[in-house]
Amino acid sequence: MPEDLRRVRERLLSSERVVVLTGAGVSAESGVPIFRGEGGLWRDFRPEDLATPQAFKRDPVLVWEWYDWRRERIASARPNPAHYAIAEIEKRLSGGTARAAKTGKKRARHGGPPGKSFTLITQNVDGLHSLAGSVNILEIHGSIWRVRCLGCGRETVNRDVPIKILPHCACGGVLRPAVVWFGETLPQAVIEAAFGASSGADFMLVAGTSGVVEPAASLALRAKERGAFVAEINTGRTPLSGMADATLHGKAGEILPGLL
Numbered sequence: 134m135p136e137d138l139r140r141v142r143e144r145l146l147s148s149e150r151v152v153v154l155t156g157a158g159v160s161a162e163s164g165v166p167i168f169r170g171e172g173g174l175w176r177d178f179r180p181e182d183l184a185t186p187q188a189f190k191r192d193p194v195l196v197w198e199w200y201d202w203r204r205e206r207i208a209s210a211r212p213n214p215a216h217y218a219i220a221e222i223e224k225r226l227s228g229g230t231a232r233a234a235k236t237g238k239k240r241a242r243h244g245g246p247p248g249k250s251f252t253l254i255t256q257n258v259d260g261l262h263s264l265a266g267s268v269n270i271l272e273i274h275g276s277i278w279r280v281r282c283l284g285c286g287r288e289t290v291n292r293d294v295p296i297k298i299l300p301h302c303a304c305g306g307v308l309r310p311a312v313v314w315f316g317e318t319l320p321q322a323v324i325e326a327a328f329g330a331s332s333g334a335d336f337m338l339v340a341g342t343s344g345v346v347e348p349a350a351s352l353a354l355r356a357k358e359r360g361a362f363v364a365e366i367n368t369g370r371t372p373l374s375g376m377a378d379a380t381l382h383g384k385a386g387e388i389l390p391g392l393l
């Protein structure tokens with residue numbers, strides 16, 4: 134086992150409050166396009182045209198067509214070894230099923246590692262972490278499988294592929310994807326929980342994110358500031374690489390299973 138991987142693994146094993154922060158790179162090996170860099174969505178599409186509230190106001194049909202295309206790709210995607218390894222880390226830390234991480238029940242009954250906690254913070258909207266079995270997940274940029282009514286504000290699950298464009302709510306209002314666009318604030322409770330977990334973490338793993346989108350990138354800085362060991366897994370260098378205690382270069386789906 135390479136020395137840096139061994140070091141990260143040892144830190145993970147000896148830590149008590151573990152946080153994993155993921156980005157699009159973790160789903161890349163599932164065939165879900167990333168945003169930046171080679172083959173990224175922002176090479177072919179302008180975020181200003183598709184991922185802002187102004188863009189939706191201007192042309193909701195165009196925005197929905199783009200989301201419908203992405204939903205179709207994601208619907209046929211399956212979790213990859215990176216998603217499964219993250220779910221397995223949660224399961225081991227919570228002493229049984231991943232669900233025990235949330236309820237604490239299994240740990241109490243089966244004597245899993247006492248006092249350990251695990252939080253997965255994801256910027257991904259694809260839902261693949263849940264499909265892989267992760268439980269304690271904070272989806273800070275929302276979910277592509279949820280819609281929100283611009284009229285009554287109600288948020289619901291919608292898995293229609295294709296979706297009927299323009300989708301409408303029972304109240305007659307137009308539905309939008311329940312994701313966070315540029316210039317929008319993140320769901321308050323979710324981002325507060327993410328900063329809380331990051332502030333208290335003693336180990337943070339940052340995987341497959343370019344680290345350029347705020348406030349997500351600041352979660353890693355917060356963890357580092359508060360004394361966590363920060364490890365990064367990425368195929369390339371990012372603005373977070375310099376402050377990370379360890380940087381593992383390569384594909385998340387190949388490196389993450391090695392941490393188990």
Ligand code: BJW
Nearest residue numbers: 156157158168169256315316341342343346347368384385
């Ligand atoms: C692999 C791999 C493999 C590939 N294995 N690795 C402070 C300073 C400057 C600007 C701001 C600031 N605070 C707020 C802003 C504005 C803005 C922002 O951050 N702009 C910067 C880009 C300049 N932020 C916001 O507007 C946020 N809102 C906010 O802060 O509200 C308050 C506020 C508003 C206005 C002003 C000030 C404050 C909202 C951000 C919303 C982001 N939305 C999107 C779309 C979501 C919905 C959807 O999916 O459709 O979220 S944009 C897109 O970027 C998406 C992602 O979640 C997000 C992050 O991308 P991610 O996950 O990092 O992916 P990539 O593609 O960038 O990187 C992939 C990485 O993986 C790469 O590094 C590869 O090398 C690597 N990789 N294959 C491992 N196999």
Ligand code: ZN
Nearest residue numbers: 282285302304
């Ligand atoms: Zn409504």
